[in-house]
Amino acid sequence: MHALRNVLGKMPLHCGVKGIMKGKPMPTVTIDGYKVEVEKDATVLDAAKKAGIWIPTLCYHPAVSCDASCRLCMVELDRGDWRQLITSCNYPVRRDIVVYVSSERAQRARRGVMELLLARAPESQELRALAERMGVKETRYPNVTESQRNCILCGLCVRVCEEIIGQSAIAFAGRGAERTVAVPFRQPSDDCIGCGACAAVCPVGTIKVRIHQEQQEVEISPFKSRAKLVVCEKCGAPIISTPVSEQVLGKIKNMSSEEFRQRIRLCPKCRKSQTAGRLEAAMVYKKE
Amino acid sequence: MTGLGNTRLSSFADLERMREELFSRRAPSTKSVHVCTGPGCAAKGSPKLYELFCAAVKQAGADVEVQAKAVGCHGLCEYGPIVLIQPGNIFYQRVEEPDVAEIFRETVLGGRVVERLLYENPATGEKADTVDKIPFYKAQKRIALAYNGLIDPTSIEDYIVAGGYTALPKVLNGMAPEEIITEVERSGLRGRGGGGFPTARKWRSCREAEGFPKYVICNGDEGDPGAFMDRAIMEGNPHSVIEGMLIGAYAIGSEQGYIYVRNEYPLSVERLNEAIEQAKDLGLLGKNILGSSFSFDIRINRGGGAFVCGESTALMASLEGRPGEPRAKYIHTVESGLRGKPTNLNNVETWANIPQIIKHGGEWFAGIGTEKSKGTKVFSLVGNVVNTGLVEVPMGITLRRIIDEIGGGIPDGKRFKAVQTGGPSGGCIPTEHLDARVDFDELTKLGSMMGSGGMIVMDEDTCMVKVAKYFTDFLQKESCGKCTPCREGLSQMLYILDRITDGEGQVGDIEELEILADLLEGTALCALGKTAANPVISTIRYFRDEYDAHILDRHCPAKECRGLFRYEIDPEACKSCGICLKNCPADAITGDKKVPYVINQEKCTLCGTCWEKCPFTAVLKV
Numbered sequence: 001m002h003a004l005r006n007v008l009g010k011m012p013l014h015c016g017v018k019g020i021m022k023g024k025p026m027p028t029v030t031i032d033g034y035k036v037e038v039e040k041d042a043t044v045l046d047a048a049k050k051a052g053i054w055i056p057t058l059c060y061h062p063a064v065s066c067d068a069s070c071r072l073c074m075v076e077l078d079r080g081d082w083r084q085l086i087t088s089c090n091y092p093v094r095r096d097i098v099v100y101v102s103s104e105r106a107q108r109a110r111r112g113v114m115e116l117l118l119a120r121a122p123e124s125q126e127l128r129a130l131a132e133r134m135g136v137k138e139t140r141y142p143n144v145t146e147s148q149r150n151c152i153l154c155g156l157c158v159r160v161c162e163e164i165i166g167q168s169a170i171a172f173a174g175r176g177a178e179r180t181v182a183v184p185f186r187q188p189s190d191d192c193i194g195c196g197a198c199a200a201v202c203p204v205g206t207i208k209v210r211i212h213q214e215q216q217e218v219e220i221s222p223f224k225s226r227a228k229l230v231v232c233e234k235c236g237a238p239i240i241s242t243p244v245s246e247q248v249l250g251k252i253k254n255m256s257s258e259e260f261r262q263r264i265r266l267c268p269k270c271r272k273s274q275t276a277g278r279l280e281a282a283m284v285y286k287k288e
Numbered sequence: 289m290t291g292l293g294n295t296r297l298s299s300f301a302d303l304e305r306m307r308e309e310l311f312s313r314r315a316p317s318t319k320s321v322h323v324c325t326g327p328g329c330a331a332k333g334s335p336k337l338y339e340l341f342c343a344a345v346k347q348a349g350a351d352v353e354v355q356a357k358a359v360g361c362h363g364l365c366e367y368g369p370i371v372l373i374q375p376g377n378i379f380y381q382r383v384e385e386p387d388v389a390e391i392f393r394e395t396v397l398g399g400r401v402v403e404r405l406l407y408e409n410p411a412t413g414e415k416a417d418t419v420d421k422i423p424f425y426k427a428q429k430r431i432a433l434a435y436n437g438l439i440d441p442t443s444i445e446d447y448i449v450a451g452g453y454t455a456l457p458k459v460l461n462g463m464a465p466e467e468i469i470t471e472v473e474r475s476g477l478r479g480r481g482g483g484g485f486p487t488a489r490k491w492r493s494c495r496e497a498e499g500f501p502k503y504v505i506c507n508g509d510e511g512d513p514g515a516f517m518d519r520a521i522m523e524g525n526p527h528s529v530i531e532g533m534l535i536g537a538y539a540i541g542s543e544q545g546y547i548y549v550r551n552e553y554p555l556s557v558e559r560l561n562e563a564i565e566q567a568k569d570l571g572l573l574g575k576n577i578l579g580s581s582f583s584f585d586i587r588i589n590r591g592g593g594a595f596v597c598g599e600s601t602a603l604m605a606s607l608e609g610r611p612g613e614p615r616a617k618y619i620h621t622v623e624s625g626l627r628g629k630p631t632n633l634n635n636v637e638t639w640a641n642i643p644q645i646i647k648h649g650g651e652w653f654a655g656i657g658t659e660k661s662k663g664t665k666v667f668s669l670v671g672n673v674v675n676t677g678l679v680e681v682p683m684g685i686t687l688r689r690i691i692d693e694i695g696g697g698i699p700d701g702k703r704f705k706a707v708q709t710g711g712p713s714g715g716c717i718p719t720e721h722l723d724a725r726v727d728f729d730e731l732t733k734l735g736s737m738m739g740s741g742g743m744i745v746m747d748e749d750t751c752m753v754k755v756a757k758y759f760t761d762f763l764q765k766e767s768c769g770k771c772t773p774c775r776e777g778l779s780q781m782l783y784i785l786d787r788i789t790d791g792e793g794q795v796g797d798i799e800e801l802e803i804l805a806d807l808l809e810g811t812a813l814c815a816l817g818k819t820a821a822n823p824v825i826s827t828i829r830y831f832r833d834e835y836d837a838h839i840l841d842r843h844c845p846a847k848e849c850r851g852l853f854r855y856e857i858d859p860e861a862c863k864s865c866g867i868c869l870k871n872c873p874a875d876a877i878t879g880d881k882k883v884p885y886v887i888n889q890e891k892c893t894l895c896g897t898c899w900e901k902c903p904f905t906a907v908l909k910v
Binding site for chain 1: 594611615616618619764765766767768769770771772773775776777778779780783800803806807810811812813
């Protein structure tokens with residue numbers, strides 16, 4: 001095997017060596033005339049990224065599973081005698097295919113979807129910025145669906161909470177135009193640990209982490225779920241939500257160092273100054 | 289069950305022996321009374337009729353060989369409750385409780401026909417004493433509904449005597465799976481749930497897909513408004529579905545099947561459960577069916593009434609216990625369906641056709657229909673048509689024949705305007721295309737579709753904009769809301785349609801609707817969204833002038849949209865009786881004795897009370 005690799009390694013790349021080395025053929029995706037090779041079952045979006053071609057996305061995030069629900073990443077797939085609009089984020093490449101990102105129909109489809117989203121979430125700066133990048137300045141539609149203010153229902157928050165955090169504290173509720181992202185019974189919920197992953201992943205800035213200094217609580221808006229904050233023993237600055245801290249500590253319970261336990265009760269700033277203080281003391285000691 | 293006890297059949301010979309024994313036990317002289325207990329007749333009180341007939345049979349004593357049967361839908365629901373007397377094929381319509389004694393005495397015991405209960409052809413006044421003479425049945429051809437109305441759906445013996453479970457042993461005893469698929473391919477059968485995908489091709493892909501276990505699913509989530517085709521089959525002949533699934537499972541290599549029925553069909557669930565139990569008792573379901581190495585089991589799952597769950601991927605998500613939302617089908621369900629395993633899903637009617645195809649051969653089935661649409665299709669014919677009901681017609685029959693010949697035309701001397709085929713996401717077909725053939729591709733070309741078989745006939749008093757709004761509203765409410773175009777786009781379309789029917793339409797609204805329709809078709813995630821604009825697009829295509837009248841003239845030509853027409857009193861027809869004046873809640877009518885009354889248009893709230901109350905039809909919509 002080593003010998004074979006050596007031989008192959010000396011061959012020029014365009015002989016399809018990579019394909020042979022991996023043991024399976026690499027299908028080619030031709031995007032707007034550019035050819036790229038991708039692994040079998042990679043998506044059209046992966047291929048576009050490789051080719052350096054931008055396709056707008058909203059409900060796509062590499063950390064979580066793909067839902068293809070926002071329909072913003074539409075591109076045209078050449079099927080020989082006809083062309084089909086497909087979502088690039090989940091279309092698996094299994095053979096050599098030809099797609100068009102900047103064809104007139106693909107652009108019209110993406111802009112149409114964006115206009116509908118703008119009508120739904122007119123206040124989101126993030127969405128406006130993305131729309132502008134796509135060449136959409138205004139939406140022709142009025143705001144007729146108001147199930148949840150400024151939420152485009154992409155579901156990234158729901159997926160991150162379920163798949164990455166493992167809490168499933170939020171989920172979709174209602175159907176059709178009534179659909180919302182909600183906590184159980186729309187009541188503040190203990191299932192929410194206040195980690196803020198949903199806010200971090202929200203592409204339109206609708207979910208926010210609010211710190212209530214007085215009550216020493218963190219609130220995830222708009223779900224109204226609150227969690228107690230661990231505050232710095234020294235300066236009183238909020239560090240992390242208590243349930244998150246407990247979960248993390250639960251995972252490292254074998255570590256019994258008292259010093260470690262003390263140090264995590266400090267905010268990063270105080271921790272730094274504590275370390276600096278010790279270093280200083282050590283240097284003074286050394287000098288002496 | 290009246291018969292042979294729970295003898296488990298362990299070979300093909302056992303089944304044939306049972307069939308022969310059942311045959312010999314039923315003396316040819318036995319008379320039977322078939323009371324339709326399909327949804328239409330049941331709503332009109334047929335279960336009570338059945339009870340009365342049973343009591344009459346009991347009273348008649350043992351020396352009279354007669355039996356009463358509750359059977360599935362006969363089809364002519366408009367004339368229900370229907371009672372059929374065998375032998376003789378005597379067809380009684382609109383039977384009421386007091387008629388039972390007379391029918392029993394005269395026809396069953398005396399052999400005489402009760403004239404007044406016979407069907408009378410409204411056009412010719414001719415009475416039809418047998419089923420074959422009724423025009424409603426003449427143009428029909430029954431394959432999926434073949435045993436409906438003949439057999440007792442709660443009796444597996446009835447099904448066996450009628451010739452059921454003959455295809456299954458034929459398949460298990462000497463047909464290779466590939467042969468079965470070839471036979472189905474030869475028949476040209478296409479999916480009856482709406483898509484029209486070639487059944488054999490689906491089976492073959494599933495058979496060839498890698499992975500185990502493989503599943504077969506029967507889609508009984510019939511959610512179209514006004515449709516009851518699948519329901520009639522599940523309630524009228526559940527064993528045909530089970531036999532079809534057994535054959536399909538054997539061909540595909542599956543050992544587990546599911547029937548997904550909507551919970552709004554409690555009788556379907558009950559009948560299917562009963563049928564599955566009976567088949568299990570006889571060894572026609574379960575391990576080593578009829579002594580062969582083939583094992584297969586069926587479970588029933590009830591759906592919660594979401595229209596979108598009729599979509600295959602949403603149905604599978606629901607079966608898995610997740611919310612019924614569709615997913616992309618770039619990887620087909622035959623490859624990765626239920627629980628990520630190869631899954632073959634067919635509609636109730638498709639499954640019910642399978643035993644007949646195996647029994648009579650694919651060639652026979654392919655002999656019926658058009659070049660690319662073979663066999664028959666069941667439609668529920670409803671709306672402004674004389675004979676509403678369930679019809680099964682050969683493919684290729686024209687819409688005109690279905691509506692005029694079978695349906696008996698439009699009631700009250702009104703003119704035909706359009707027929708809506710294909711359920712809520714189908715389209716409206718106008719008069720000029722009435723000679724179009726019922727064929728998957730032809731209906732699609734006309735901007736409608738075959739769908740699962742809803743057929744709504746509309747007369748001249750129907751506002752097509754309102755029709756489009758009704759279906760858009762239905763789909764907007766039934767959209768799962770997962771993808772942007774369907775959730776937001778349908779809401780926007782509905783907003784525009786609302787505006788038009790309220791008389792606030794703007795120039796350019798039609799174009800806006802067309803842009804949204806194009807967007808939905810291209811970008812929606814599932815078939816519900818992709819076809820959701822069909823009602824709007826097809827009505828714009830054929831009835832653009834009605835849209836224009838609403839928008840430009842603020843007038844509803846069909847006089848259905850409130851506010852877009854006026855009420856006026858015809859001075860010639862007015863008899864000055866004063867009923868309208870007395871009933872008008874807005875004091876908008878003035879008049880005196882011997883002088884025709886007049887409506888003050890400024891005061892009129894357009895409630896329509898005067899129009900309803902006038903005994904001389906002197907109040908007109910203009």
